[in-house]
Amino acid sequence: MTATVLSTTEVELEVVLEQKEVIADGVVLLTLRHPGDEPLPEWAPGAHIDLLLRENLVRQYSLCGDPANRAVFQVAVRREQAGRGGSAHVHDELAAGDLVRVRGPRNNFRLVEAPRYLFVAGGIGITPLLPMISAAEQRGADWRLVYGGRTQASMPFADELVARFGDRVSLRPADSGSSLELRKLLKRPGRGTAIYCCGPESLLAEAEKRCHRWRSALHVERFAAAAPADAGPATAFDVELARSGITIRVPENRSILDAVEDAGAPAMSSCREGICGTCETRVLDGTPDHRDSLLTASDRATGETMMICVSRACGSRLVLDL
Template sequence: MSLATEEQELELLVKQMTLEADGVLSLRLVHPGGDPLPEWSPGAHVDLTLKGSLVRQYSLCGDPADRGSYRVAVLREQAALGGSEYVHEGLRPGHRLRVVGPRNNFDFLPAKRYVFVAGGIGITPLLAMLTEAERQGTDWELWYGGRREDSMAFLDELAAYGDRVKVIPEETHGRLDLATALPTPEPGTLVYCCGPEGLLAVVEEHAASWPEGTLQVERFKAKQIEVDPDGEQPISVDCRRSGRVVQVPADVPVIDALEAAGITVSSSCRDGICGTCETKVLAGTPDHRDSLLSDTEQASGTTMMICVSRARTPELALDI
């Protein structure tokens, strides 16, 4: 049971593929019959099944007002596990893809002013936010860093916004100057950041003294969380709606134990970053190991990502 709502499973047609920068390819997906696609909001992503059972999550980076198509962008990664290589080498217009979603774990919240910080392909979830902020007439600025200018996607689109967009290629301008980009925010300002883990870690450190909730981040890869395997303990999971109690060995993820017991669980990334397996906690204390929930959300203990998280108590009761 996932907490994700209003998700749909669709078979969409790859209508168009566009090289947006060196190593970045965008896909425009449409319904084969021309039907309108499910609504989505800035920050949302979808799951794409690329070949066989290979599933990857990609941010929607088009206009939320466009119900006729979805746009995603895929960075070709040399060390990836086949997803980006398949998109760049094997996928072509006319192919069909299984798409699940949209799902939003990076909500675009109301604010008087926005500061956006993107690193590389991290520009993708922010594009729709710029569109929406512009539509609302809200003040904003974007700081966009990348290794080289020719590797930074969507620069032509961003140029239309003028000097509110600061493009900082590292090879010619050095790294983003966070002291300039992110001074202490004034009340009513929200900061949205997406990019590689190195950038996010520095931004989070920079923002440590800010009021809670000022900084909103999205990760494409899970945070490195140190876990002592010798300290792991077996736990008992009471699946209330299923009427089953499942024993989870110390070396087995909760989601694997539930599936082995025949309890169907929605999942996708298995890394604690996509939110598909988020599950309500009815009793017990989770040991959170995800890269998605905020500190406040983790402290509340009301939900957990059962693909990576375990328990600090011998027993958990889940709404599943």
């Protein structure tokens, strides 16, 4: 068993799939343990890990267990019928006792300090919110969860949440005629309320629309990339790799990441969709054309970093810390 240190907080290592159990219709919970029973890396609510399932098949899943339990990682995976093979691999091919390569943890969805929280989950989007809810409860914060899905049987952890927290949890399965009613939920969240929302793109886009007057209160995490509304045309440009000492041409039909890899320069990547943060790279000169679904408006305004898997250049040249 080997472990590769990627940063001060992120590692790549092999773990054992200790248990795989069905916890809802179409959803399995994976419990992963270090093969030598050593403590796993620390993480905080909102973190996710990469599962390196096989060559060119890497998927990100939110950690949904207890951050204080360093013995295991837990992730829940829904089978996506129209997916690209990751969830099918997890459901059909992984079995207890298998060795699985993981990378992380990485956290782009941190829980901020707030006196009150509104958690909004759609389907498997409940997973990153579970440790957040526990943390909010431990802090004595005022919080509530509104959780929707197709059917209650397809909503993982629904029964446990109601049993543990009672009327702080509102379940809204669509087959019972319920809906999340974001127009009412987000009409006026109240002073000091932090809103955390995770689920399908339709839910997140609606939440962003409803929160346009208090956008700073809303925190979202995407499982799929959102189409950038303000992306310019995909023109060619040059990228200087400051540490590698080379300049490469990025054509119209290729990403910076593709061009960097073609040149043999080292660069980390995972989702290749601008949602996981693995390829975030420091910009030393030039203006990025941000096309990711991760950086905040203030992050984009500074232009200090960019996701090289999807973002491009506003001008003819960028200098990157690669």
